[in-house]
Amino acid sequence: MHVVADTDQLIADGVITQPQADEIRARARDTMVTLAVNTLLCAGIIAATAGFIFWLADALSVAVLGGLMLAGGITILTRGSDNFAMFGNASALIGAGMLIGGAAAELLNKYDDIAGQVMALGGAVVAGVFAWALRSPKFPAKFVAGSALLMGLALHLGGVAIEMMDHQVTGLPKALLLFYAAALVAVAGWLTDVRLVTALAIVPFAQMLDTGTFYFHAAYVFYSPEPTLSILQMSALIALCLWTARRWPPRHGRHALIAMMLAFVVANLCALVGSLWGDVVGQTMWGPGRWSRSEYDDWEDYQAARDAFEAQALVISEHVFSVLWAVVLIALAIWAAHSNRRGLFNAAITFGAIHVYTQFYESFFDEPLAYVIGGLAAIPLAWGMWRLNKWFVATRDTA
Template sequence: MHYLADTDALVADGTLTTDQARIIRRHSRQAMVSLSINTLLCAGIIAAAFGFIFWLANALAVAITGALFLGIGVLILRSGNDLYRMFGNAAALIGGGMLAGGATIELIDKYPSGFAAPALIVAGALAALIAGYAFRRGTKTRFVTGSVLLMGGAMHLVGVYYGMSEADLNGWPVPLSHLYATILIVAAGVFIDVRAVTALAIMPFAQMLDTATYYSQAAYVFYSPESTLSILQLGLLIFASIWVMRTQPERIGRHAGILAIMAFIVANLCALVGSLWGDVVGSSYWEPTYVYGEQSWEEYQAARAAFEATTLVISEQVYAILWAIALAASAFWAAHKNRRGLFNAAMTFGGIHAYTQMFETFYDEPLAYVIGGLAAIPLAWGLWRLNDIFRDADERVAA
C-alpha cells in the first residue's frame, strides 16, 4: 500500500530517523525515475514501429526491416551485456511491432473480410499464448515477452472488432464483445503486472452502454447516451474493485485500485453529462423513434411523451445536486480510507462541477448559492465529527 507522508515532519516529531527518511526519499525518487524512463522508452518504440510501417508503406519492406530490427535486438539481448540491454529491448520490440502491425494492416487492407478477422483472431491469440509461456519461463526477457504478449492481444482484439464491424452486429453481441475485451485486457495487465494496461480496460467496459469519445474539427467530445445506467454500471465496477482490494493479495489489489479510479473518473464524466442535459433513463434503447412517412410528427411526440411518463426522468438540476452530494461523500470516504487516487479524482471533479454549474444550471439562481453554501457548513461539521468517530474506533481496534 502506498501512502503519502511528509518525511521532514516525521523526522521532526521523531517518528522517523534521518537515515530512514533518506532511504524513503531515495526509493521514491528511483520509482519516479524508472517510471519516466519506461514511459519514454515505450512511447519511442511505438512511435518508431508505426512510423516505419507508414513511411515504408510496403509489406515486403516492412517485413524485412522489422526482421532486421528483431534480429539485432535478439543478438544484443543474447550477448548478456546489461549496459546495452535497453537498446536490445527497443530494437526487438520495434521489429516485433513492425511485423505485428504490418501484418494486421496488410490483412485488413488486402485480404477478404471473411479471412482477415479470423486470421487476426487466431494469430494474435497464438502469439499472446507463446509470449505468455516465455514470460513465465524467463525473467531477464520479460520486458520483451510481455510486450509481445500485448501485441498479440492487440492483434486478437483488432480481429474481434473488425469482424464485428464487417458482420454489422447489433444487439447483445456488441456489449458482450466489449465485456470480452475488458476481461482480456484486465487479464493481460494482471499477468504482466502493468497497471497502465489494466487501466485501458475501462474503454471497452464503458462502451458496453455506448459511452465513448470522438473527435471532430478540433473538438474532443465525450458522450454518454445513458448517463444514469452508465453510472450504475461503473459503480458496480468500483464496488467490485474495492472488494478485490480488500480481500485479495496486494499485487491483485493494485490493479483493482487503478480500475476503480478509472471507473470513478468515467462515472463522473457521465454525471457531468447528466448535470448539463438531464437524463431520460433508457431512452436510447426503448424510446420510440421517428420514421419519416410512417407517422406524423404529432404522433411521434405523443408516443415519446407516453414513454417518458413510464420511465425515470431526472432533470439537470436534480442531477447537479445528486452529483454534488455523491462527490462530497466520495471525497470523505476516500480521505478516511486513504485512497489518494479516488480522493484526488473526487476533488478534481468537485472543481469541475462547481465551474460548470456556475455558468450552466444555476448561473441566474442566487438562492441556490445561498442554500448550497449554508448546507455545506453543517455538512462539513458532520463529516468532521464522523471522522472523529471513525478515528476513535480505529484506535480502539488497534489497542
Template sequence: MFAVADTDKLVDDGVIAPEAAREIEARSRQAMVTLGINTVLCLGILSATGGLILWLQDPLAVAVVGLMLLAGGFAILSRGSGELRMFGNAAALIGAGMLCGGGTVELVSNHPQIAGQMLSVLGGLILAGAMFAFVRDLARAPFVTGAVALMGLAMHVGGLGYLIADNGVSGLLVSLFYFYTAGLLVAGGWLLDVRLITALAIVPFAQMLDTGTFYFHAAYVFYSPESTLSILQMAVLLAACLWVVGRYGERTARHARILAMLGFVVANLCALVGSLWGDVVGETIWGPAEPQVWTEGAWDAYSKAREAFRDTALVISEGVYSVLWAAALVALLFWSAHRGNRGLFNASLVFGVIHAYTQMFESFGEEPLAYVIGGLALIPIAWGMWRFDRWIKAQASAASGVQHPDG
C-alpha cells in the same frame, strides 16, 4: 497502502530515522527515473516501428527487416552484457512490431475479405504463445515477450472488431465484445504487472453502454446516452475493485485501485451529463429505434413512440441529478478522507468544483439567494463531518486502549 508524506517532518517528529527518510527518498527518485526511461524507450520503439513500415511500404521488405531486427535483438539479449540489453530489447520489439503491424496493414489493405478472421486467429495465437513464454520465462526476455503479447492482444481484438463492423453486428453482441476486450486488458495488465494496460480496460468497459468520447474541430466531447445506467455500471466496478483491494495482496490491489479510480472518474462525468440534461433511463436500449431513413412520416411515428416510452420510463430531471450528485460528492469526500484514499479524495474535490462551476452558470447565475442557502447548508454539514470523525477516532481509541491525540 501508498501514502504521501513529508519525510523531513517525519524525521523532525521522531517518527522515522534520518537513514529511513533518505532510503524512502532514494527509492522514490529511482522509481521516477525508471518510469521516465521506459517511457522514452517505448515512444522510440513505437515511432521507429511505424516509420519503418510506412517507409519500406513493401510487405516482403517489412518482413525481412523485421525478422532481421527480431533475430538480432534476441542475439544481443542472449549474449550481450547488461549494458546492451536495452538495445536488444529495442531491436527485438521493433522487429516484432514490424511483423505484426506490417501483417495487419497488408491484410486490411489488400485482403479485406479475410482480414478479420486472420487477425483474430493470428492475434490470439501470438497472445497465447507470448504469454506462455512470459509466464515460464522461456526466452529470458520478459520485456520483449510481454510487449509481443500486447501486440497479439491488439491484433486479436482488432480482428474481432473488424468482423463486427464488416458484418453490421449491433446490440448485445457488441456489448459482449467490449466486455471481452476489457477482460483481456485487465488480465493482460495483471499478468504483465503493467497498470497502464489495466487502466485502458475502462475504455471498452464504458463503451458497453455507448459511453465514450469523440473529437471534432477544436472540441473534445464526452457523451453518455445512458448516464444513470453507466453510473450504476461504474458503481459495480468500483465496489468490485474495493473488494479486491481488501482481499488480495498489493500486486493485485494496485491494479484494482487504478481501475476503481478511472471508474469513479467516468461515473462523475456521466453524472455531469445527467446534471445538465437529465436522463430517461433505458431509452437508447429499450426505447424505440431511430428510423433508417428520416421522412416526415417516420419522424412523426418515432416521436409518438418515444413519447409513449417516456410516459412509462423512469425520468430523472437535471435538477434532481444535480442534488443527488452533490450529496454523493460530499459523502465520498468525507469517506475518502477518513480512509486516507487520496485518489478518491482529490477526484471528489475536483468534480465538486466542476459541479459548482457548471451549476453557477446553468442554474444559479441570477439567483444570489441560492448561494446563501447552499453556503449556510454546508456549514452544519462540515460540523457534522467533524463530529462524526471525532466519534470514529474515539471508538478506535477505546477499542485499542490508546488515547488519540485529537480525541
C-alpha cells in the same frame, strides 16, 4: 498503500530518522526515473516501428528487416551484458512490431475481405504464445514477452473490431464482445503488471452502453446516452475493485484500484451528462433508440414513439440528478478522506468543483440567495465531518 507524507515534518516529530527519510526520497526518485526511462523507451519503439513500416511500404522489406531486428535483439538479450539489455529489448520489439504491424497493414491493404478473421485468429495465437512465455520461468526476456503479448492482443482485438463493423453487430452481441475486449485488456494488464494497460480496459467496458467520446475541430465531447445505467454499471465495477483490493495481494490490488479510479471518473462524467440533460432510463437500450430511416417513416413517428416510451419509463430530471450527484460526491469525499484514499478524494473534489461551476451557469447564475444557503450549509457540514473523524480516531485507538 501509497501515502503522501512530509518527510521533514516526520523527522521533526521524531517519527522517522534522517537515514530513513533519505531512503524514502531515494526510492521515490528511482521510481520516477524508471518511469521516465520506460516511457521514453516505449515511445521510441512505437514511433520507430510505425516509421519503418510506412517508410519501407513493402511487405517483403518490412518482413526481412523486422526478422533481422528481432533476431538481433534476442541475440543481445541472450548473449550480451546487462548494459546492453535495453538495446536488445528495443531491437527485438521493433522487429516484432514490424512483423505484426506489417502483416496487419498488408492484410488491410490487399486482403480486406479476410483481414478481420486472419487478424483475430493470428493475434490470438501470438498473444497466447507470449502469455505462456511470460509466465514460464525458463523464458528470460520478460519485457519482450509482455510487449509482444500486447501486440498480439491489439492485433486480435483489431480483427474482432473489423468483423463487428463488417457484420454490423449491434445490441446484446455488441455489448458482449465489448465486455470480452475489456476482460482481455484487463487480464493482459494483470499478466504484464502494467497498470496503464489495465486502465485502458475501461474504454470497451464503458462502450457496452454506448458511452464514449468524440472529437471535432477544437472540441472534445463526452456522451452517455444512458447515464443512470452507466453509473450503475461503473458502481458495480467500483465495488468489485474495492473488494478485490482488500482481499487480494498488493500486486492484484494495484490493478483493481486503477480500474476503480477510472470507473469513478467515467461514472462522474455520466452524472455530469445527467445533471445537464436528465435521463429517460432505457430509452436507447429497450426503448425506441435513435432515429433511423429503416425503423421510422419520419421524425414525427419517432417522436411519438419516444413520447409513448417516456410516459411509462423511469424519468430522472436534471434537477434531481444534480442534487443526488452533489450528495454522493460529499459522502464519497468524507469517506475517502477518512480511509486515506487520496486519489478518490482528489477526484471527488475535482468533480465537485466541476459540478459547482456547471450549475453556476445552468441554475444559479442570478440567484445570490443560493450561495448564501450553500455557504452556510457547508459550515456545519465541515464541523460534522471534523467531529465524525475525531470519533473514528477515538474508536480506532480504543480498539
